[in-house]
Amino acid sequence: MNDLFQGAQMQEEHVEPRRERREHRRAREARRRQRRRRSLIVLSIAVVLVAALSLWAFPKVRDAIADRPTTAAEDFPGPGQGEVEVVIPSGASGAEIGSILQEAGVVASQRAFTGAFGENVNASRIQPGTYTLLKEMAAADAVVALLDPANKAEVTITVPEGFHADQVYERIANVAQIPIEEVQAAAADPAAIGLPPEAGGEPEGWLAAATYSFQPSDDAVSILSTMIEQTVSRLDERGVPADQRQAVLTKASIVEREVNLPEYYGHVARVIENRLTDDGEVNGRLQMDSTVLYGLGKVGGVPTQADLDQDTPYNTYLHPGLPPTAIGAPGAAAIDAVLEPPAGDWLYFATVNLDTGETKFAATLEEHNANVAELRRWMQENPQSDG
Numbered sequence: 001m002n003d004l005f006q007g008a009q010m011q012e013e014h015v016e017p018r019r020e021r022r023e024h025r026r027a028r029e030a031r032r033r034q035r036r037r038r039s040l041i042v043l044s045i046a047v048v049l050v051a052a053l054s055l056w057a058f059p060k061v062r063d064a065i066a067d068r069p070t071t072a073a074e075d076f077p078g079p080g081q082g083e084v085e086v087v088i089p090s091g092a093s094g095a096e097i098g099s100i101l102q103e104a105g106v107v108a109s110q111r112a113f114t115g116a117f118g119e120n121v122n123a124s125r126i127q128p129g130t131y132t133l134l135k136e137m138a139a140a141d142a143v144v145a146l147l148d149p150a151n152k153a154e155v156t157i158t159v160p161e162g163f164h165a166d167q168v169y170e171r172i173a174n175v176a177q178i179p180i181e182e183v184q185a186a187a188a189d190p191a192a193i194g195l196p197p198e199a200g201g202e203p204e205g206w207l208a209a210a211t212y213s214f215q216p217s218d219d220a221v222s223i224l225s226t227m228i229e230q231t232v233s234r235l236d237e238r239g240v241p242a243d244q245r246q247a248v249l250t251k252a253s254i255v256e257r258e259v260n261l262p263e264y265y266g267h268v269a270r271v272i273e274n275r276l277t278d279d280g281e282v283n284g285r286l287q288m289d290s291t292v293l294y295g296l297g298k299v300g301g302v303p304t305q306a307d308l309d310q311d312t313p314y315n316t317y318l319h320p321g322l323p324p325t326a327i328g329a330p331g332a333a334a335i336d337a338v339l340e341p342p343a344g345d346w347l348y349f350a351t352v353n354l355d356t357g358e359t360k361f362a363a364t365l366e367e368h369n370a371n372v373a374e375l376r377r378w379m380q381e382n383p384q385s386d387g
Helices: 002-067 094-104 110-119 139-146 165-176 180-187 220-237 242-258 262-277 289-295 305-309 332-339 365-381
Strands: 081-088 129-135 155-159 210-214 348-351 359-362
Touching: 081 094, 094 110, 094 129, 094 139, 110 139, 129 139, 155 165, 165 180, 165 220, 180 220, 210 220, 220 242, 220 332, 242 262, 242 289, 242 332, 262 332, 262 348, 262 359, 289 305, 348 365, 359 365
Parallel strands: none
Antiparallel strands: 081 129, 155 210, 348 359
């Protein structure tokens, strides 16, 4: 009996925990259902709010887009009109160029230009500089225009071999449209134009013969400085010591003025060296017509006896050694000839045909006189070419 009672009691004790667990599960499920209902309510409210906000904001956004200037997003149809100069700086990106062109009125928007820039495979080749472009161009046309060298608004100045400094100043004034007085004032300031000390303050011979490209905004100081830098660069490339620069330029300028054909440059350079060291025939006198004429302010031709008799520092018939300065702008070939003249014993030379430039060289005065006589005969036969 006792065992039966105890068994029943144990059965009831097992049943009670199961009942409690079921009730706990029901309670948890009820709470989950309640949370889901609350979440659905919150989500529904959010959806309603978003929808309401969208309905309210859409007209305002639409109106803002409609009121935005069309040029900010659109491209000009082209081809354009009028002219404007723009300066593209070195290293400018497509976006930077687009901003410059938009501000100048060349393109409708930076965005239109950058798009066209990205589509043109050659766009990265656009060079810095000043360009003359049309206003209101299609962005793609603007990219093409910047790739065309013909649109670069550059000032091209050519200094021919043999040009005197005064001739260079006049060319700068005429081509760059700078008053000649400004050019001359710049040339008179050695420090401003970077003239080396060995030049003695005289730019003659230091304005390198070459063709240069300048910006329209470049002034006389900048232009002359560039020409002098070119000369210094040429001399440095050839290893000319600073204390020999002036002598090399002076000799090369004489070579440049004495003969027209580069095939004779080396021979004339050798004559100069031989005469400077000679203590018999010419006693160190160069006896160059070109220096005599330079001292008299003349260009080209043959000096008269009256010219030869005039005593100037550049009359190398009267004064031994090199003249005080160079007498023109030597080219690279003349400089090379001075630095490496061929071997020879020539002391004299004469151009016997002023049309062809044929020149003959001699080691003795007798040979030279024969060559001079040939020149005189040619001049008599060709009076129209005299001088």
